[in-house]
Amino acid sequence: MAVRRIAILGSTGSVGRNALRVIEALGPEYEVYALTANSRVELLAEQVRRFEPAYAAVTDRTCAGQLRDQVAGFKTEVLAGAASLEEIASLDDVDIVLMAVVGAAGLPAVLAAARSGKRIAVANKEPLVVAGELLMQEAAEGGAEVIPVDSEHSAIFQAMQAGRRQDVSKIVLTTSGGPFRGFSRADLEDVTAAQALAHPTWAMGPKITIDSATMMNKALEVIEARWLFDASVEQIEVVVHPESIVHSLVEFVDGSMIAHLGRPDMCIPIQYALTYPARANGLGKRLSLGEIGRLTFEKPDMEVFRALRLGFEVARTGGTAAAVFNAANEAAVGEFLAGRIKFVNIVELIERCLDSHSVRARVGLEELLEADAWARREVAGVACR
Numbered sequence: 001m002a003v004r005r006i007a008i009l010g011s012t013g014s015v016g017r018n019a020l021r022v023i024e025a026l027g028p029e030y031e032v033y034a035l036t037a038n039s040r041v042e043l044l045a046e047q048v049r050r051f052e053p054a055y056a057a058v059t060d061r062t063c064a065g066q067l068r069d070q071v072a073g074f075k076t077e078v079l080a081g082a083a084s085l086e087e088i089a090s091l092d093d094v095d096i097v098l099m100a101v102v103g104a105a106g107l108p109a110v111l112a113a114a115r116s117g118k119r120i121a122v123a124n125k126e127p128l129v130v131a132g133e134l135l136m137q138e139a140a141e142g143g144a145e146v147i148p149v150d151s152e153h154s155a156i157f158q159a160m161q162a163g164r165r166q167d168v169s170k171i172v173l174t175t176s177g178g179p180f181r182g183f184s185r186a187d188l189e190d191v192t193a194a195q196a197l198a199h200p201t202w203a204m205g206p207k208i209t210i211d212s213a214t215m216m217n218k219a220l221e222v223i224e225a226r227w228l229f230d231a232s233v234e235q236i237e238v239v240v241h242p243e244s245i246v247h248s249l250v251e252f253v254d255g256s257m258i259a260h261l262g263r264p265d266m267c268i269p270i271q272y273a274l275t276y277p278a279r280a281n282g283l284g285k286r287l288s289l290g291e292i293g294r295l296t297f298e299k300p301d302m303e304v305f306r307a308l309r310l311g312f313e314v315a316r317t318g319g320t321a322a323a324v325f326n327a328a329n330e331a332a333v334g335e336f337l338a339g340r341i342k343f344v345n346i347v348e349l350i351e352r353c354l355d356s357h358s359v360r361a362r363v364g365l366e367e368l369l370e371a372d373a374w375a376r377r378e379v380a381g382v383a384c385r
């Protein structure tokens with residue numbers, strides 16, 4: 001088999017670091033060709049010294065000199081600035097682009113990968129939320145393959161292979177419910193960042209962990225699923241499953257439900273997106289259903305976790321609404337982690353932005369980015385008061 005060259009955009013993050021472990025375990029058929037980070041130079045330099053990729057990039061230009069110093073003597077070419085991600089995503093020698101950047105910042109690079117006809121292993125859900133329709137269109141035109149890495153969407157992608165696409169009647173996304181499952185609205189008033197960062201089943205980066213606590217993560221995933229699988233909002237359902245063993249399900253028209261089960265371990269969906277349609281022995285640990293004993297499911301409480309209700313509404317509205325929804329959340333999570341707002345203010349700020357935004361339908365990239373920038377300014381304005 002020919003060697004598959006992989007660019008990991010966001011290699012210093014939680015998904016990126018797991019991806020490097022997966023690639024190392026897969027052996028010489030998979031080569032780390034490019035690595036990128038925003039500003040964590042020490043870690044990126046360590047990865048460069050270990051994997052010796054052809055390229056390494058930092059989006060924060062002020063870190064470039066430090067990175068060059070730290071990898072002097074290695075063959076790796078160092079790039080800098082946000083545009084370096086697009087450059088890497090379009091390199092002829094790259095076969096697979098693993099999108100592991102956090103936030104809408106990954107959008108230009110994922111679009112570049114789509115236009116360049118790459119396999120895109122996409123963990124970075126925010127670009128799909130902001131510009132999913134455009135991205136899937138560019139991928140189809142550019143001959144790119146979009147393979148989900150998000151565990152729920154990987155599960156759906158795998159379950160869909162049990163039947164024909166036109167025979168799918170429903171997509172059921174599971175959620176652990178996060179650290180505040182069972183809380184009332186009053187209980188959420190005084191929760192701390194430390195509590196919100198303590199996810200019961202998954203170890204992830206800080207932004208997605210806060211999103212899991214507000215259930216904004218599931219709201220973003222509803223929109224992500226809508227575009228990835230060309231599904232209507234009415235076909236998508238969310239169910240709480242605290243054990244995080246069933247990663248999602250697909251219902252077919254005959255009433256059969258096909259589920260994907262596994263341990264809550266990102267190495268499995270990351271590896272599948274790289275090896276698809278083949279499967280390989282890897283790092284994924286085996287599941288013992290006998291030891292687990294019981295799997296439980298319940299309906300989500302969309303009154304307490306209003307973000308989820310908003311997610312369905314935004315998915316129905318379309319246009320610039322999802323760009324505002326996502327950007328307001330990114331900005332509000334940043335404010336919460338910086339200690340400037342309370343946990344409950346995150347969703348309040350998102351709602352406020354959606355209420356004061358005039359949605360524009362059938363828009364291009366420019367209008368989506370404008371809506372994104374507007375929402376970030378709105379949140380910053382309120383949080384500064």
Ligand SMILES: NC(=O)c1ccc[n+]([C@@H]2O[C@H](COP(=O)([O-])OP(=O)(O)OC[C@H]3O[C@@H](n4cnc5c(N)ncnc54)[C@H](OP(=O)(O)O)[C@@H]3O)[C@@H](O)[C@H]2O)c1
Nearest residue numbers: 010012013014015037038039040101102105124125204205
């Ligand atoms: N973590 C999970 O298990 C998981 C599961 C499913 C989906 N996802 C999705 O995967 C994505 C990554 O999540 P994560 O938890 O791995 O995030 P993370 O741990 O915060 O890592 C984010 C990565 O993106 C880089 N980055 C940050 N800001 C950037 C910018 N403005 N431009 C370019 N690169 C930037 C970071 O570089 P520095 O290290 O230099 O800051 C880091 O390499 C998210 O979209 C998340 O929703 C994650």
